[in-house]
Amino acid sequence: MSAPTDTNLLSERVKALPGGEFLMMCYSCGTCTSKCMIQPKLDPNYNPRRLIREAVFEMEAEAFADTTTWLCSACDLCYPACPQKIHISGVINAVKALAVEQGWKNPNPSAVVDIFTCVACGMCVEVCPYQAVSLVETKVAGRGLIPVATVDPGKCMACGMCSAACRSTSISLPTRHHDKEIIADLWAFLAEEAA
Amino acid sequence: MTDLESKLTAEIANLLDDKKVDVFIAFKKAESPLHPQPAFFTESNQLGDFVYNSLCQNNLAAFIPRYPLSARIGMVVRGCENRAVNHLVVEKQHARENIFMIGVPCEGLVDWHKLVNRFGEEMIAVDEAKDEIMISYRDRQIRAPRQELLHDSCLRCVHPNPLSADVTIGELKPEGDPTLARTEVAAFSALDNAARHAWFRKEAERCIRCYACREACPMCYCTECFVDHGVPRWTESTVSPAGMRAWHIVRAFHQAGRCVSCGACERACPMDIKMTYLTEKLNEDMRTKYQFECGMDDKTQPPFAAFNLDDKNRFEL
Amino acid sequence: MVDAARQPLIEVKTFTEVEKVEGFVGNFKVTLREKSKYVRADRCNGCGACTKACPIEVPNYFEMNLAPRKAAYVPMSQSVPLIYNIDMDACIHCYKCVEACGALEAIDFSMTDKIVEEEIGAIVVATGFSHFDPSVMSEYGYGRFPNVITSMEMERLNNSAGPTHGALVRPSDGKPPKNIAFINCVGSRDKRYNPSCSNFCCMYSIKNAILVKQMHPGTDVTIYYIDIRTPSKGYEEFYDRAREMGIKFVQGRPSEITEDSETHQLFITGEDITLGKVVEREFDMVMLNQAAIPQPDQNQMSSVLSVAQSPGGWFMEYHPKLRPMDSPTDGIFFAGACQGPKDIPASVAQGSAAAARASRILHSDEWHIEPTVAVVWPDRCVSAQDKSCGICSRACPYSAIDYTQGKAAEVITAKCHGCGACVGECPHDSITQLHYTDAEILAQIRTLLATEPEKKILALRCHWCSYGGADLAGTSHFEYSANERGIKVMCSARMDADFIYEAYRLGAGAVLFSGCHPQDCHYITGQVSGSKRANRLKTIFERMGMSPGRFRIEWISAAEGDKYARVINEMQATLDAIPPEALKEEIERLRPEMARKLTRLPNIPGVQQALDQTDEIIQLMTELHMEKV
Amino acid sequence: MIDHKPKIILFQCQWCLYSAEDQTWVDTQLPVNIHLVKVPCTGRINTLYVLNAVQGGADGVMISGCLPEQCHFKEGNLGARRQLDQFADFLDHIGYERNRVRFTWLDLQDRGRIQRDLAQFEADLTKMPKSEALATRVGGHHD
Incomplete structure (x- = not known):
C-alpha cells in the first residue's frame, strides 16, 4: 500500500495550493534564479531555486524567513523558461500565503495612503496588479466614517502604479520612491543646472 | 411657469412628499434673470422658486460627491448630467440606487456671454419657445433663433438625451452628429505646433486662478487638489504664467476618459478660456484609441483604469 | 560501409524511399521509389569531373550549410556507392557536366524516378534521428547571434575535412575563439520541447571539449550542464580526464545568452548552482548541444511500416527490456536511434542484434x-x-x-x-x-463469481500493463482487498462487453476495466478500441442507474503496482459504502437487463458446453468443500 | 544647428537594464546633462513627474522600461504606456513637441542599447531649440 501523504508537511500544503502543484518536479537547474532580476538588482540572497528546495525538504522556518518568499513580484519571467513547467511564482505565492496564514509579516515596504485626502474613487483598486488595494470604511478624523483606499501589506509589492494613477496624490510609496523625494531630486538637478 | 416646469414641480413634490429622496437638487430663481442658481430642496413647499430653463448653466452632478454615500438624492438631469452621474457612480462617489434622476431631453444651454454680447445688459427677462429665445427689455421684446445663442459645447453635443434616468419628461431629441462635434478640435489639432502653443499660452495667460472651472466640474471632487498640495508642491500656486499653464494641463489631463463634455468649466470661466479645446482632444483620443465615451453606463471603468497588451503602441519611437 | 557495398549479397540502394510494405514475416513485398540521380549508376566512375564543371553553388547541407557545394555533387566524400547526383532544384540546365563527363555518358537528364517492388524476408529499420532546431529558443539567440553554433556545426568546424579544414574559428570574424562555452540539454529534458534525455549529449560535449582542448590547448572551455550522465563503461573516466585537462564544468542551466552587437562577444547568464549565485560570464563562442529528436518523416515511416510510436515519436519496440530491437510487427527490427536516442556503441550493439534476429527469419523454412x-x-x-x-x-x-x-x-x-x-x-x-475464447473467459468469470458475487471485484486486466501492475503490487507486498478477482486477456481491446454484462448478471459487486496507458499499448491501437468500448459501457450503466463506482476504467502500467493496489482499495471502499440491501436490490433490478443483452451467448460455439461443465465443477467443489467442513 | 547641451531627464525602471554593465554605466557614468530618476517601475511614473521635468526646463524626457510581458510588476509598463503616451500626445497638442518625450522598451538582450538611445536622443534634441515651451521660473517651486 502506498504511503499516506502527511498533509502537515510544507511540501504537501504548497502542492495543494494553486500554482504549487508541480513543486516536486524541480530538478534544480537554476534557470529561474538566473532569469530573475531580483538577485542582481535588489537582493543577492534572492534565490527561487533555493526556496523550492526549502519547500521540498520541509524547511518551513527557513522558507518563511527567506527573502525570496517576500520579494517575488510574480512577473513570471521564469515561468516560460522553466524546463519542468513549474509555475515558480505560484509556488512562491503559495509559500507566502502559508506564511501570512501563520502570522508572518511582509518585511518589505508597501504603499501608504493619505486617508485625509483620499476620495475613494477606486482608481488604485483598478490598476493594482496584485489586488492589494481595496476600499475600506475607515474612521478619519474630521471626515467621519468614509471608505478610503487601504493597502494589504501582504500583497503589495510597492510598484507604485496606484500612486501614478491617483489624481488626488493620496497614495505613494515610502522612502526614496515617495513622490516628494522624486520631485525634490528632479528639481535639485534642474535648479543646479541652471545656476 | 412653463409646461415643463410644472410637470417637473409636480414630480419633484411627489418625490419629496413620499420621502423617496432626502434632497432634490435643481435650480431656483435668482436676482439676475440670466443666472438661475442651484437649489437644494428638502420640502415640497420650497418649490415655489423652482425654475428650469436653458439658462440653468451648472452641471448639478458636481454636487453629488459632497453628500455622504447614504444620502438619497434627486436630480433633474440633462444628457450630460446623466452621463456625469453615471461616471460618478463608476468612481464610487455615490450609489446608483440612492440617486433618483428625472431626465429631461436637452434643448441646449443659452450662452449668457453670447446673449450679453448681442443684446446688451439691460434685458429683464429671458424666455424660450421651441426654437426661439425671447429677450424682454422694459419696453420691448426681441426674438432670436435659439441655435445662434447656444453654448459652444451644446452645439457640439452628441447625446442630449438622458441615458438612464428613472423618469424622463419630454420628447427625446435626435442624437447629435459626432463628426460635427469633432470638427472644431480637429481643426485646432491640424494647426502647427508653434501655433497651438501660441494659442495655449495666450489662453492660459488670461487665467486668474479662481478655480471656478474646478468647482463647476462634476469630476473635480478631490478634497485636496494637487495644486493645493504643500509637499511635494506639484506646481506653482501663484498667478505666474507657467503655473497657469501647468494648472490647465493637469486639470485637463485629470479629465482624460472622465470628461462628459458638458462644458460647465468653460461656462463657469470668468475669463472665457476655451478649456474644451483641451478636454475635447482627450475625449477624442479616448474614443479613437479605446472606443471609450465617458458616462455611457455606470459600470465601465475609464481607459486609465485598465491596460491592454494590444494597446496602440507608440512607445518606441 | 565500403565493405558492405562490396559484399555480393548486400545491395545498397541510396536515394531510395520505401513507399509501401505489404505481406508478413518472411514474405514482405516492399515497394521502393528509387529517386532519379540523373547520373547512371552503371556508368559513373566517381571521377568528379561534373562537379568541377558545374557553375552552380548552393549551401552544403552535409557541412551544416557552412560551405557551398555544386549542383552536381556527392553528399560527402565517403559516399557509398560513390555515384554523383544532380540537384535538379538548383540545376540551370547548362549541360556543362554532360560535356565534362564526355565519353562516359553517365549523366542522363531524361532519367525519372523508378518504382521497384522487392520480395523481402525481414526488415531492419535504421533511419536514425534528427536534431532539434534551437532557434525556437529565443533566449539562446541561435540564428541571431553568429557565434552561437550547434553541436553539428561545431563538429564540422572541428573536422579536418570540414569547411575550415579543421581550423576552429568564430563565424562572426573568422578568428580563433579563446573562450568557448558548451551548453547541454538544449531542448532536451525540457517539457516545453522534448521532455526526454537525449542520452549521448553529455559524453558528446565532453568529447568535443576534449577535442578543442587537444587541438587548441590555449582555449578555455566551460560546459554548462544540469546533470552530467556517464553511465556506461569508461564514461566516468572520460569525464575525469576532461576535468584533468582543465575543462570547467558549471552546474546550472543558463537562462539567457546576450550579445554585444558590435564585438559579437557573448555573455551567458546562469545560476552557478554550487555557488547559489547568478554569474554572468563572457565567451567568444557558444555551442548548443541540441536535443535528438525523431526524424521529421518518422510518422509517415511509422504508417508505411505499420509500427507504433512511443510518446516522444520514436519507434516503439515490442518490449523495452526483453525485445528491445523487435518491432511489434514480426519480421521488422530496429537498429539505432530511430527507436530512441542512442550513442554509437549502443547503436552498433542493437544493429548487430537486429541483424541476428533478422537472419533467424531468413534461415528458417517455417516460423513460429x-x-x-x-x-x-x-x-x-x-x-x-x-x-x-x-x-x-x-x-x-x-x-x-x-x-x-x-x-x-x-x-x-x-x-x-x-x-x-x-x-x-x-x-x-x-x-x-x-x-482466450469466449467460452474460456466466461467460464472463468462464472467460477470467480461462484460464491458471494456481490462482494467480489472482478478485474479485467490486459496482459502487458495492468496484469504486470497487479503482479508488481503482489511482489511488492502492497496490500489490497482480498475480494479482487482477476482475469487476464491479451489487450483491453479483447474485453468483450458480454464479459461485463455476464459478470453483473451473475451479481458481481464491481468490475474494473484496466489496460495500458494510451500510447503505451502493445498492440498499436488496441487500447483505443478498448477505451472506446469501456466508455460506451460506462454511459450504458449510468443510464441503467447503476451506482457510480461499480464500473471503473483505469489505465495502469506494469510499473504502477501502487496504483493497482490503490484502485482496488478505492473500489472496495466504494462498494463498502453501498448498504448491502441497496446493493442486492440494485443487482436484482439490473439482472434482467443484463440477461437481455446476453441472449445470443449460448449460441456461441462451445460456450454453453463450457458453462455447463463449469457449473458441474462448481457444484462438485462446493460439495467437497462442504464435506470437509 | 543650434548649439546647446540639452538637459535630459531619464526615468528608468529599476529592472529594465538587464546587463550589469549597462546598469553601472547608467548609475555612475551618465553625462552631467542627463539626470537619472530611478523608479520601481514605469508604472510608478506620475504624469506630474513628466510635467515637472518639462517645467523645470528639461529639453527632453526619456522613459526606459521593460518590454510588454516582461514587466517586473506584471503589467506596470502597460499602465504606463496608456497614461504617459496619452500625456505626451496631450503635451504635443498644446505645443510641447511629441519627440521631446521618448520611450524605450529595452529587451533583455539589448546590451548597450541605452547608451545608443541616449546619444541619439541627445543628438536629436541638440538640433531643436532649447525647450522654453513650458518652463517655469527656475527652481520656482522646489521645497
Missing part, C-alpha cells in the same frame, strides 16, 4: 508465432451471408484480416498478433481468439 491468434467461424460470419460488415478488419491494428463482402472474413495468421481486438468488436461473435 504466438498461438493466441484469432480464428473466424466462416459459417457465423455475416459477410459470408453477403451482408456488409468488415468491423473486424477495421478493428485490426495489423491489417491482418482480409474482408471482402460475400466471403467470410479471413485472418492472415502470420500477421495476427493476438490482441483480440477483432474478437471484442465482432457484433456477431463470429471470431474467437485461441486461448
Whole structure:
C-alpha cells in the first residue's frame, strides 16, 4: 500500500495550493534564479531555486524567513523558461500565503495612503496588479466614517502604479520612491543646472 | 411657469412628499434673470422658486460627491448630467440606487456671454419657445433663433438625451452628429505646433486662478487638489504664467476618459478660456484609441483604469 | 560501409524511399521509389569531373550549410556507392557536366524516378534521428547571434575535412575563439520541447571539449550542464580526464545568452548552482548541444511500416527490456536511434542484434508465432451471408484480416498478433481468439463469481500493463482487498462487453476495466478500441442507474503496482459504502437487463458446453468443500 | 544647428537594464546633462513627474522600461504606456513637441542599447531649440 501523504508537511500544503502543484518536479537547474532580476538588482540572497528546495525538504522556518518568499513580484519571467513547467511564482505565492496564514509579516515596504485626502474613487483598486488595494470604511478624523483606499501589506509589492494613477496624490510609496523625494531630486538637478 | 416646469414641480413634490429622496437638487430663481442658481430642496413647499430653463448653466452632478454615500438624492438631469452621474457612480462617489434622476431631453444651454454680447445688459427677462429665445427689455421684446445663442459645447453635443434616468419628461431629441462635434478640435489639432502653443499660452495667460472651472466640474471632487498640495508642491500656486499653464494641463489631463463634455468649466470661466479645446482632444483620443465615451453606463471603468497588451503602441519611437 | 557495398549479397540502394510494405514475416513485398540521380549508376566512375564543371553553388547541407557545394555533387566524400547526383532544384540546365563527363555518358537528364517492388524476408529499420532546431529558443539567440553554433556545426568546424579544414574559428570574424562555452540539454529534458534525455549529449560535449582542448590547448572551455550522465563503461573516466585537462564544468542551466552587437562577444547568464549565485560570464563562442529528436518523416515511416510510436515519436519496440530491437510487427527490427536516442556503441550493439534476429527469419523454412491468434467461424460470419460488415478488419491494428463482402472474413495468421481486438468488436461473435475464447473467459468469470458475487471485484486486466501492475503490487507486498478477482486477456481491446454484462448478471459487486496507458499499448491501437468500448459501457450503466463506482476504467502500467493496489482499495471502499440491501436490490433490478443483452451467448460455439461443465465443477467443489467442513 | 547641451531627464525602471554593465554605466557614468530618476517601475511614473521635468526646463524626457510581458510588476509598463503616451500626445497638442518625450522598451538582450538611445536622443534634441515651451521660473517651486 502506498504511503499516506502527511498533509502537515510544507511540501504537501504548497502542492495543494494553486500554482504549487508541480513543486516536486524541480530538478534544480537554476534557470529561474538566473532569469530573475531580483538577485542582481535588489537582493543577492534572492534565490527561487533555493526556496523550492526549502519547500521540498520541509524547511518551513527557513522558507518563511527567506527573502525570496517576500520579494517575488510574480512577473513570471521564469515561468516560460522553466524546463519542468513549474509555475515558480505560484509556488512562491503559495509559500507566502502559508506564511501570512501563520502570522508572518511582509518585511518589505508597501504603499501608504493619505486617508485625509483620499476620495475613494477606486482608481488604485483598478490598476493594482496584485489586488492589494481595496476600499475600506475607515474612521478619519474630521471626515467621519468614509471608505478610503487601504493597502494589504501582504500583497503589495510597492510598484507604485496606484500612486501614478491617483489624481488626488493620496497614495505613494515610502522612502526614496515617495513622490516628494522624486520631485525634490528632479528639481535639485534642474535648479543646479541652471545656476 | 412653463409646461415643463410644472410637470417637473409636480414630480419633484411627489418625490419629496413620499420621502423617496432626502434632497432634490435643481435650480431656483435668482436676482439676475440670466443666472438661475442651484437649489437644494428638502420640502415640497420650497418649490415655489423652482425654475428650469436653458439658462440653468451648472452641471448639478458636481454636487453629488459632497453628500455622504447614504444620502438619497434627486436630480433633474440633462444628457450630460446623466452621463456625469453615471461616471460618478463608476468612481464610487455615490450609489446608483440612492440617486433618483428625472431626465429631461436637452434643448441646449443659452450662452449668457453670447446673449450679453448681442443684446446688451439691460434685458429683464429671458424666455424660450421651441426654437426661439425671447429677450424682454422694459419696453420691448426681441426674438432670436435659439441655435445662434447656444453654448459652444451644446452645439457640439452628441447625446442630449438622458441615458438612464428613472423618469424622463419630454420628447427625446435626435442624437447629435459626432463628426460635427469633432470638427472644431480637429481643426485646432491640424494647426502647427508653434501655433497651438501660441494659442495655449495666450489662453492660459488670461487665467486668474479662481478655480471656478474646478468647482463647476462634476469630476473635480478631490478634497485636496494637487495644486493645493504643500509637499511635494506639484506646481506653482501663484498667478505666474507657467503655473497657469501647468494648472490647465493637469486639470485637463485629470479629465482624460472622465470628461462628459458638458462644458460647465468653460461656462463657469470668468475669463472665457476655451478649456474644451483641451478636454475635447482627450475625449477624442479616448474614443479613437479605446472606443471609450465617458458616462455611457455606470459600470465601465475609464481607459486609465485598465491596460491592454494590444494597446496602440507608440512607445518606441 | 565500403565493405558492405562490396559484399555480393548486400545491395545498397541510396536515394531510395520505401513507399509501401505489404505481406508478413518472411514474405514482405516492399515497394521502393528509387529517386532519379540523373547520373547512371552503371556508368559513373566517381571521377568528379561534373562537379568541377558545374557553375552552380548552393549551401552544403552535409557541412551544416557552412560551405557551398555544386549542383552536381556527392553528399560527402565517403559516399557509398560513390555515384554523383544532380540537384535538379538548383540545376540551370547548362549541360556543362554532360560535356565534362564526355565519353562516359553517365549523366542522363531524361532519367525519372523508378518504382521497384522487392520480395523481402525481414526488415531492419535504421533511419536514425534528427536534431532539434534551437532557434525556437529565443533566449539562446541561435540564428541571431553568429557565434552561437550547434553541436553539428561545431563538429564540422572541428573536422579536418570540414569547411575550415579543421581550423576552429568564430563565424562572426573568422578568428580563433579563446573562450568557448558548451551548453547541454538544449531542448532536451525540457517539457516545453522534448521532455526526454537525449542520452549521448553529455559524453558528446565532453568529447568535443576534449577535442578543442587537444587541438587548441590555449582555449578555455566551460560546459554548462544540469546533470552530467556517464553511465556506461569508461564514461566516468572520460569525464575525469576532461576535468584533468582543465575543462570547467558549471552546474546550472543558463537562462539567457546576450550579445554585444558590435564585438559579437557573448555573455551567458546562469545560476552557478554550487555557488547559489547568478554569474554572468563572457565567451567568444557558444555551442548548443541540441536535443535528438525523431526524424521529421518518422510518422509517415511509422504508417508505411505499420509500427507504433512511443510518446516522444520514436519507434516503439515490442518490449523495452526483453525485445528491445523487435518491432511489434514480426519480421521488422530496429537498429539505432530511430527507436530512441542512442550513442554509437549502443547503436552498433542493437544493429548487430537486429541483424541476428533478422537472419533467424531468413534461415528458417517455417516460423513460429504466438498461438493466441484469432480464428473466424466462416459459417457465423455475416459477410459470408453477403451482408456488409468488415468491423473486424477495421478493428485490426495489423491489417491482418482480409474482408471482402460475400466471403467470410479471413485472418492472415502470420500477421495476427493476438490482441483480440477483432474478437471484442465482432457484433456477431463470429471470431474467437485461441486461448482466450469466449467460452474460456466466461467460464472463468462464472467460477470467480461462484460464491458471494456481490462482494467480489472482478478485474479485467490486459496482459502487458495492468496484469504486470497487479503482479508488481503482489511482489511488492502492497496490500489490497482480498475480494479482487482477476482475469487476464491479451489487450483491453479483447474485453468483450458480454464479459461485463455476464459478470453483473451473475451479481458481481464491481468490475474494473484496466489496460495500458494510451500510447503505451502493445498492440498499436488496441487500447483505443478498448477505451472506446469501456466508455460506451460506462454511459450504458449510468443510464441503467447503476451506482457510480461499480464500473471503473483505469489505465495502469506494469510499473504502477501502487496504483493497482490503490484502485482496488478505492473500489472496495466504494462498494463498502453501498448498504448491502441497496446493493442486492440494485443487482436484482439490473439482472434482467443484463440477461437481455446476453441472449445470443449460448449460441456461441462451445460456450454453453463450457458453462455447463463449469457449473458441474462448481457444484462438485462446493460439495467437497462442504464435506470437509 | 543650434548649439546647446540639452538637459535630459531619464526615468528608468529599476529592472529594465538587464546587463550589469549597462546598469553601472547608467548609475555612475551618465553625462552631467542627463539626470537619472530611478523608479520601481514605469508604472510608478506620475504624469506630474513628466510635467515637472518639462517645467523645470528639461529639453527632453526619456522613459526606459521593460518590454510588454516582461514587466517586473506584471503589467506596470502597460499602465504606463496608456497614461504617459496619452500625456505626451496631450503635451504635443498644446505645443510641447511629441519627440521631446521618448520611450524605450529595452529587451533583455539589448546590451548597450541605452547608451545608443541616449546619444541619439541627445543628438536629436541638440538640433531643436532649447525647450522654453513650458518652463517655469527656475527652481520656482522646489521645497
